[in-house]
Amino acid sequence: RRLSRDATTHQPLAYLRLRRAIRNVIQHRDIEPGQTLPSERDLSQALGLSRVTVRKAIAGLVEEGLLTQRHGAGTFVAERIIKPMSRLTSFTEDLRARGLHPRSEFFERSVGEVTPEESMALNLSPGVLVARLHRVRYAEDEPLAIERSVVPASVLPDPHEVHDSLYEALEKYDCRPVRALQRLRAVLLGARQARLLHVSAGSAGLHIERRGFLDDGRVVEFTTSWYRGDIYDFVAELQTD
Ligand code: GLP
Incomplete structure (x- = not known):
């Protein structure tokens, strides 16, 4: 719910906005460490954003260490503290x-x-x-x-x-x-x-x-x-x- 409120503007920097929105969700513990994020496809459909935008936002959060990706298993909120x-x-x-x-x-x-x-x-x-x-x-x-x-x-x-x-x-x-x-x-x-x-x-x-x-x-x-x-x-x- 929080995501759809914050992230649906179709601006050139939509990926940055989505990145901030997902960061907020993690910060507020709306998704707990170890839990899976909705798939790229589901997110892009639910928010009306392109797959590229969603992928870019997620890649940024992986780089920040807040999300981790396991091949074939999806994207999770990191359980360990990953520090760039x-x-x-x-x-x-x-x-x-x-x-x-x-x-x-x-x-x-x-x-x-x-x-x-x-x-x-x-x-x-x-x-x-x-x-x-x-x-x-x-x-x-x-x-x-x-x-x-x-x-x-x-x-x-x-x-x-x-x-x-x-x-x-x-x-x-x-x-x-x-x-x-x-x-x-x-x-x-x-x-x-x-x-x-x-x-x-x-x-x-x-x-x-x-x-x-x-x-x-x-x-x-x-x-x-x-x-x-x-x-x-x-x-x-x-x-x-
Ligand atoms: C990390 C660094 C320390 C630094 C500290 C500052 O732990 N390893 O070198 O002093 O952050 O953190 P804080 O502002 O929370 O005290």
Whole structure:
């Protein structure tokens, strides 16, 4: 019902409108993860849109990681969290796009003098102050990741301003990263990490480091994360040179 209300305009960008409408349906959990989307043919007939338009809208959502396609079986709302590697999004945005409610439980929110490692990671001079956030990140009651972020205190003077989203707090100072470098590797989660993430010790995890940059090249964030390997897929589009 929601689809037919939002998506039936015959404009050149109808596929973008349909894409937004399907995204809304997923966000509002009108279709649950794992459920099948109506077929391309049914959608195009029901909405009076061309098959090409419907196909383009669906392809875009597959690229965003909200839908998955299994050959011969159709298109589903993704159950795992499929995260495109090339998009600089926040944990909060990734979860909200799927109709989930992100929250954080903090171990630490403090300000202190930069350590030698942090000063190298953030390109800061010794002695300057940094804000540190250490937290477990949840979707509802399910823990998904452990994250440790370090931000120059010149950008974020008071880490208590971060309630759930670091990027929302940085946005207020116009300091959300515009570019980032990310390194990802497989790890086995240790006993403590596994306990925090409600999985058994030795489960697979993804260790991710992100350096986020401002327009002028300053490093605004250095975050180390441990994501649950049983929930996250990181995907990238590859091109030849
Ligand atoms: C992801 C990244 C982190 C980043 C975080 C911001 O989890 N791996 O590097 O700090 O998103 O998310 P939020 O704004 O929800 O705190």
